[in-house]
Amino acid sequence: MSGRYDLGYKQLFAHPELVRELLTQFTPCTWLAALEVSAFERVNPSYVGEHKAERQDDLVWRVRCGADWVYIYILLEFQSNIDRWMALRMQVYVGLLYQDLVKRHELAPGHKLPAVLPLVFYNGATPWSAALELSQMIVPAPDGLHGLQAAQRYLLVDQQRLDPNALEAHGSLLALLFKLELSEATTVLPDVLASLSAWFADVAQEPLRRSVLLWLEDVVAREMPGVPVEQVILGHGGHMAARKYATWLDCWKDEGRQIGLELGKLEGMELGKAEGKELGKAEGKELGKAEGKAEGQRHALVKVIEARFGALPPATAQIVADIPNDDLERWIVKAASAPSLQALADGAAPSAHHAS
Incomplete structure (x- = not known):
């Protein structure tokens, strides 16, 4: 990841x-579910190597386990591109972390180094292909040297390949956010946004609310450029599917195009047969495609409105029917961002008047 998305x-x-939800729901570390949230503590993730070059892990936490204050250091590495040398990087990070603990006298006399959980969180489109263990990147060692080679391992959370059924089974905030990012528009809007809206209404922790809202702003900025996140999330009141579209608006527009294409083919063929001429067929197909595209966009507009606000009242249905064909795409964007059905209808007068 990079930029604002990485920061989100x-x-x-x-x-x-x-962090607790990530580890207990999306890694084998389910034993952490028995620990209270208060057992998790942030640690300074900056380390300095031999040549004074600062090394920055993305996030580091430590977890108190039991009364003996046994710490487990959790290294979170965020990646949107595949790093072939990730296992080697983790080996370096763990070494720097241990070196830092020793230099700062964090270990009691006679105590051993703490256990480390290295975790890579990856959200790239291509499945992760890098080795999960450093020993897989080292040539076979001669006899007697095998046990002396580095063998650092790390856990991987490949977000784009998470099991949809597992996401449906988890009702946690993190699962909702993953579902929001991985779902198509027509599946995410009715269910996930409503659940997030309810979460915002109930949660009392303002810092967590702000962080979630900032993350949502990044997602909405990619999916629906120019639309305020408050209108999409807080103004909204499925099942997982494989992601096919770059943005939600692309999903709606493509549905309209596909419907329009089929209608256009049918109408064009009928007009062409009626004319009985090649020229008539070509003109008929073009006319049919244009009308069919408009009908497809009108159908997509209805789906957006129903997904956000429920079934269309007769008055709204009439407004949709009166929208000029060349104005339908703008209305799809407008319907996706309107704070309420009434606000959408209030802005309909000019278009409806123009249609008449």
């Missing part, structure tokens, strides 16, 4: 609640 995830996992 760092802000999410700066909260122990979401």
Whole structure:
């Protein structure tokens, strides 16, 4: 990841609640579910190597386990591109972390180094292909040297390949956010946004609210450019599917195009047969495609409105029917961002008047 998107995830996992959900729901470390959120503590993730070059892990937490204050250091590495050398990087990070603990005299006399949980959080489109263990990147050692080679391992959370059924089974905030990012528009709007709206109404922790809202702003900025996140999330009151579209608006527009294409083919063929001429067929197909595209966009507009506000009242249905064909795409965007059905209808007068 990079830029604001990277920062958005760092802000999410700066909260122990979401770190705990990530580890207990999306890794084999389910034993952490028995620990209270208060057991998680942030640690300074900056280390300096031999040549004074600062090394920055994305996030580091430690977890108190039991009365003996046994710490487990959790390294979170955020990646949107595949790093072939990730296992080697983790080996370096763990070494620097241990070196830092020793230099700062964090270990009691006679105590051993703490256990480390290295975790890579990856959200790239291509499945992760890098080795999960450093030993897989080292040539076979001669006899007697095998046990002396580095063998650092790390856990991987490949967000784009998470099991949809597992996401449906978890009702946690993090699962909702993952579902929001991985779902198509027509599946995410009715269910996930309503659940997030309810979460915002109930949660009392203002820092966590701000971090989630900032993350949502990044997602909405990619999916629906120019639309305020408050209108999409807080003004909204499924099942997972494989992601096919770059943005939600692309999803709605493509549905309209596909419907329009089929209608256009049918109408064009009928007009062409009636004319009985090649020229008539071509003109008929073009006319049919244009009308069919408009009908497809009108159908997509209805789906957006129903997904956000429920069934269309007769008055709203009439407004949709009166919208000029060349204005339908603008209305799809408008319907996706309107704070309420009434606000959408209030802005309909000019278009409806123009249609008449």
